[in-house]
Amino acid sequence: MSAERREELEQKIKKEATAWAVGLVNHKEIDQINILQATKKAMLKAVRGLVVKPDYLLLDALSIDTNIPQESVVHGDRECAAIAAASIIAKTYRDRIMELMDEFYPVYGFKENKGYGTARHLEALRLYGPSLVHRKSFLSNYS
Template sequence: MFELLEEDFSKNAQICGVDEAGRGPLAGPLSFALVYFPKNILEKVHKGEILKGLNDSKKLTEKKRESLFEELISLPITYSHKFISNRSIDKFGLSYCIFSAVSFLVKKSNLNSSFLLIDGNYNFENRLIGSKIRFDYKSVIKGDSKLASIAAASIIAKVKRDRYMVEISSKYPKYNFDKHKGYGTKSHIEKIKLLGPSKIHRMSFLKGILEK
């Protein structure tokens, strides 16, 4: 089912998948998740006995994501999640916020000898120098479709963020966050131009829109 196996990266460490949702939206938080599958659970995933249809969250329907999310959190796995607010993104920038989120997930997961497989093309070497939280990792481009643990992390990150945006939509009903989840759709951009930004918009992402 998956192109790569977690055990190919380390035989002894606890291999964790890490992924995010909401890197590009104009509003709302950045959502990060970490997932560690114990060996017996991972074997069942690879055999297709559990979490059937597990894949990159972007390739799944909302209904399937929700179903897999509920199954995931019912399993005896280790997972952690972190939201990074729009205010933090504006103040510190994405690069710092991403490293901060990953560091938080490592600390929260409380695993003894973890090795992170992170979806994307990240290089944290400079930020790890002097950091109180140390971790070994490897970036895997399109990892959410290549590794089960990253795919699982992508689902947790995506579902938690989508649920948050639906919930916050009731506080800002005119923006229809429940529909576009903060992404820069045509209707969302029109709302920003008409109403101005809300308190959950990323001001650093709106400069081109507000200046027009």
């Protein structure tokens, strides 16, 4: 799905959804507790941030530590509209953060690569070293 289409859908989802929220964890937390645990932490923060408290959670292939009944759906973003909607909101939010980081660290091309390990991104890491917002765990995948 193109970024433009995701942004269109994001606006529709936010307009029509009963409630939505985003949970954030920073790069330091990800390095401290690992990407899986950080993802679960962000999901739990999002659930706790909802204005309308859910009776039941549908989660994309994970479970989180809450007493709210939940179901983990493998490939949930393909199988379930609610999970796909949550994925779109999370992705567009993260993309905007990376675009903001591009203003502070333009040599890495975050606006275009959104933090993924593209050739330009890896070359910038080789030439300039990591920025203050790079995850050490990301760097270990490309060293």
